[in-house]
Amino acid sequence: MCSELTSAQSEAARQMRICNACRYCEGYCNVFPAAFSIDKFDAGELSYLANLCHNCRGCHYACQFAEPHEFALNIPASLAQVRNESWARFVRPSRLTEFFQKSAVSICLAMVILLASLLLLIEFGGNPCGEGFYAYLSHEMMVAIFLPAFLLPLLAACIGVRRFWHAMQGRSLAFPDLLKAAKDAGAMRGLSGGQGQGCQYESGDRATNHRRIAHHAAMYGFLLCLASTISGTILHYVFSLPAPYGLFSLPKLFGVPGGILLLAGTIWLAWLKLKSDRSLADAESWGGEMAFILLLAFISASGLALFAATGSAWVPFLLALHLGGVLTFFLSLPFTKMVHGLFRLAAILRFLQRRLSEH
Numbered sequence: 001m002c003s004e005l006t007s008a009q010s011e012a013a014r015q016m017r018i019c020n021a022c023r024y025c026e027g028y029c030n031v032f033p034a035a036f037s038i039d040k041f042d043a044g045e046l047s048y049l050a051n052l053c054h055n056c057r058g059c060h061y062a063c064q065f066a067e068p069h070e071f072a073l074n075i076p077a078s079l080a081q082v083r084n085e086s087w088a089r090f091v092r093p094s095r096l097t098e099f100f101q102k103s104a105v106s107i108c109l110a111m112v113i114l115l116a117s118l119l120l121l122i123e124f125g126g127n128p129c130g131e132g133f134y135a136y137l138s139h140e141m142m143v144a145i146f147l148p149a150f151l152l153p154l155l156a157a158c159i160g161v162r163r164f165w166h167a168m169q170g171r172s173l174a175f176p177d178l179l180k181a182a183k184d185a186g187a188m189r190g191l192s193g194g195q196g197q198g199c200q201y202e203s204g205d206r207a208t209n210h211r212r213i214a215h216h217a218a219m220y221g222f223l224l225c226l227a228s229t230i231s232g233t234i235l236h237y238v239f240s241l242p243a244p245y246g247l248f249s250l251p252k253l254f255g256v257p258g259g260i261l262l263l264a265g266t267i268w269l270a271w272l273k274l275k276s277d278r279s280l281a282d283a284e285s286w287g288g289e290m291a292f293i294l295l296l297a298f299i300s301a302s303g304l305a306l307f308a309a310t311g312s313a314w315v316p317f318l319l320a321l322h323l324g325g326v327l328t329f330f331l332s333l334p335f336t337k338m339v340h341g342l343f344r345l346a347a348i349l350r351f352l353q354r355r356l357s358e359h
Contacts, residue, residue: 005043008081013324015073016049018065025059029190030351032059032081037354044167047090050083051164051340051347054190056199057280058207070321080282087343090167091160091281091334100335102284104291108328112298116324125317132244136316137323139242146323149330161342181349185341186219188212202275211272216297218265219341224258225300244310256307259300266297292337299325 005013016035019025025032030051038045057076065071089095100107123136191199191212198209231250235241245251270293278286302322309318333339 009046012078012082028059047086048168050079051343053079076280084285088164097335101288104288108291111328115327116320120320128305153333202272214230214268217261221261223256224254259304262300
């Protein structure tokens with residue numbers, strides 16, 4: 001484990017030592033009881049605390065040592081900087097993560113346009129003979145393009161999480177702990193705030209559940225879209241039922257509501273992010289986080305538009321745009337905020353392990 005701290009980690013360590021002396025926020029979220037059990041704030045422990053934090057900001061508005069106090073505590077912003085650094089630290093190559101966080105809007109836009117253009121050339125240059133979307137891009141071509149584009153970045157993300165787990169000194173996994181951590185992450189209890197009334201994210205003077213609801217819509221919409229893809233794969237390879245599928249088939253029953261939920265959730269999250277106080281976040285990664293949200297919104301919107309345009313002349317163009325967005329999402333997966341879900345799940349699991357060992 002690296003013994004030297006970055007400037008962001010050193011500042012987070014300073015602030016957490018003050019929190020350890022004060023302990024006013026002990027009941028606010030998992031970050032504080034976790035911090036109060038730590039003797040030395042090294043890089044691994046700080047990354048652990050940072051990924052437990054959901055940036056609900058309740059602690060900041062309750063803090064007596066926040067500015068204008070000379071201690072100038074800003075726990076949400078400090079942990080956000082360490083959290084973003086941790087993804088770059090554990091997921092390789094680190095330079096790509098740093099690059100994406102600072103220039104993600106322009107990178108994602110360029111990738112979508114470039115990949116959509118290439119896919120459009122393949123559509124009009126090939127000679128597929130399938131039905132539905134396969135009339136423009138064959139199933140074999142889709143598999144050849146998208147399978148490695150998904151599996152290789154996912155492998156890089158998983159290796160990064162494994163490094164993070166070792167840095168936290170995580171023990172061997174037990175299924176009940178993993179299930180409880182998944183339930184905790186799925187319920188997003190960290191977004192319930194110190195008094196269980198929600199985040200003070202978009203409005204510092206009051207707590208709301210808006211961000212929690214928007215996150216739920218985006219997350220479960222994404223999972224429904226994933227279920228749509230998995231069910232279509234099973235129908236194709238197990239039951240020899242290739243696409244296109246009818247409106248009341250499993251892929252459509254999962255995919256259409258999932259796309260609507262994902263679109264609504266990401267638009268709401270983008271709106272809340274615009275209203276939030278940027279001084280309580282990592283200013284350098286704000287654009288990267290917004291680009292990630294907008295990319296998911298684009299994928300869901302283009303997918304719904306593609307479904308609505310079935311049978312029209314717009315299909316090849318919308319198909320190329322939608323698949324270009326999906327491919328961009330896959331390729332950038334380890335270097336964008338998408339990886340935060342895996343890191344947060346690992347941090348929650350480690351918190352549960354430590355709590356059990358203390359008792």
